[in-house]
Amino acid sequence: MSTILECKGLSHSYGQKKALDDISFTLESGRITGIFGPNGSGKTTLIKMLAGMIHDDKNAVTICGYPVGAGTRAVVSYSPDRVMYKADKQISDIMDSYEIMFDDFDKNAARQFLDEFGLDEKQHVGELSKGSAAKLQIILTMSRKASLYLLDEPFSGIDPVAAESIIRIMLKSIPDDSSLILTTHQISQVEQIIDEAMFIKDGRLILHEPVEDMRDKNGKSLTDAYLEEFR
């Protein structure tokens, strides 16, 4: 067990608007964490900063001990909240690109998943339904053997059956020592797969606890706790 991610006093503003306000937390290896909060609370900004896409000039975040940069990006696998592949690209094409960019990309594992979920390498992204495209994105993201997975709204606009598939892909692929952070509005769907929950409100971290503790102490589900907090 080691610390995969350490975040100390992370803040970020878009111009005058403060998106993240002094966020601090630690994430151990082998943990799955869910980040919950209303739209605009700063979840996506936080994820993007952990992914190294937004510049963190105070080095508030370290991943595996290193400040966020090209090195951490090599061990972090990020999936954005929308399907970000161009419609005219073939799946095989995208996989070739992943192979070039990421040493830890396991093409065979990806192929197996594509097979299992009825996706054909020769298909173009534009031909896929929304659910299939989302599955594709998760498959490719999880086929990297990364230390930290960041999934931003993996279930957005996805039907429950596809969501089950995505959860299955996640649980099957995640290496033992790796950690995963996901953001979602589908709290009840992920409650049983996460170790810890974080609530973000107006850019501030207002809760960070193991889910089982919350059930133990309060006798209520995560969904109930969320509704109480954010109603």
Added chain:
Amino acid sequence: MNRLDRLEIKETKKIMLLLITLVAAYNLLAVLCSVLSNISASDAPFIMKVILMMISALGVVCAAVIMIARFYGILFTDEGLMRFSYPVEKNAHLKTNVKCGLMWLFAMITIIVAGLVISDAVTKREVEDWGAGNLYRNLAEHYAGNYLSAPSAKALLTVIICLIALAVFVINIYISFIFTLTMSSRICGKYNILQKKGVIFITGIVMFNIHLITVEVMSRIGAAFYANYDWLDLFERDGVFVELIDRSLANIIVYGITAIVMYRISKTILDKKLDI
């Protein structure tokens, strides 16, 4: 060649090789027209040749537009922004785009220059005597006519330095576009402006005007300096040689330094200040 370069080439290979093929084809046809113009009495082949060369030059413009548009995509579209999650430094995207962009551009420019030289060499008509392709030959003759020592070597030197000046100029233009995009991105990020295309447009106009002024200033200074060749008699007996070399060197220095400055600034912006 690093990963990002390989990816960039893989993604641009198809369209660029197509453009290169077209440029080469048009140049080939232009050479054929030159040959034809030797045989035919009419001016048509010659006119055809000029048109073909102009169309092939469009290929270079297309390639530049495509590569610059790719950079726009990286900075301003969501799909492009994803590239910043790659395991490379942020400024690597700048480096790769400039490297690959210039590579494709110069591949095409080389073909066009070769086309010019070959077609002019092949033509026997008077009208081609001072064509760009004949620059070397004409300079050599001119220098020899003015009793310069080693006229062929000096002609070669002149041509080489002129070509380098042209190359530096092309590099400067390309980097100017890239610089415009990074500057616009920085401005939009810092002042939280949502009208990104507006900012790009305005920055572009500013850059364009700076360029016009620079070209004009350089041109006038050069012209004034070399308006009178008399004082050159002290050094060499040919004003054209000195002028071409000096002005080319001046261009190389001015455009070269500004290109480097624009590149360094873009690099810094990407590394530190770019907010997504």
Added chain:
Amino acid sequence: MPWNFDSDKPIFVQLVERLESDIVSGKYSPGEKLPTVRELAVEAAVNPNTMQKAYGELERLGLVYTQRTSGRFVTEDSKLIDRTRKTLAEKNVREFLAGMKEIGIDRDEAVRMLTGGNK
């Protein structure tokens, strides 16, 4: 097929209950090899750490043992399994009676209903 869980009890507790129940009912026979933590976690759609904890608890109870290279196995101690069955049964009875009491049916009435009152 993901397993269903109640929203008020910790998942870990519910996993232990379910696995105990599966062993006692014979779904996993004595001495049978159990699925790995990950396999079962994927099937149940639960966090692997939670599944790991549940297996750990079963081991602590003695219902399951680990053979380092080959995996986890159900105990062959049939007496233990019987004792566990009895404990679970008693718990079910207690819960049933408590539920009946809540709707105003006392113990004797409940027993009557069970043994033949439903005609």
